[in-house]
Amino acid sequence: MFDSETFGALASPKRLQILEWLKDPVAHFPPQRDGDLVGDGVCVIFIADKLGVAQPTATAHLQTLARAGLVTSKRLGQWTFYKRDERAIAALKRQVRAEL
Amino acid sequence: MFDSETFGALASPKRLQILEWLKDPVAHFPPQRDGDLVGDGVCVIFIADKLGVAQPTATAHLQTLARAGLVTSKRLGQWTFYKRDERAIAALKRQVRAEL
DNA sequence: AAGGTATATAGCTCTTTCTCTATATATCCG
């Protein structure tokens, strides 16, 4: 059976946009001082700015995506980097194909 | 780009349950006097009863699914029958595979 | 140690969603 929380996380234009940007972070975000955009993920402020929302709002969206297992977060120093969890997303795609 | 309304429709255990039941209406609902369970769809009261909610609540869920294009409704006499829109669901699956 | 930066949490408001009851509409049947 599906976890409806997953679809809840996807039921938001802003969060869908984040997932889209995170497919290719280098194309969508400026270079980061610490942390590799691809290997580590993208920091919250970049996402907040590009999304046009306050930082706590971006944090909330990213935590929603993380709770649904669609992204992972990695804390490095004072930064938290978020990236897509491609394994989980692939698993979700398989489940959608098989069960929806 | 995704329509977040579609995921909103899926972001509910009750609505996911309805979609699941509608995969095989004969296995999940009693025979209907008028209207074929498979060919026409399932009437609202059967779904409301099985779901354990009041009839207007079931109507609301079904309308949400219909607005998202996941089910279609057909009025026959005093009944409204709802069934899965397999074409639209297949299209959604393709989009998930390609874009998520 | 002190100041600055990045993120998270708290708390508030506004909007949306879910559920119900009551009622309206539409259809069927005697």
Add this chain to the structure above:
DNA sequence: CGGATATATAGAGAAAGAGCTATATACCTT
């Protein structure tokens, strides 16, 4: 036509979600 049945709509209350500002926490740098 009149009563019964099926569905839809209206309206209300409770809960959840999205956004903000203010503040706390954690880390870095000097």
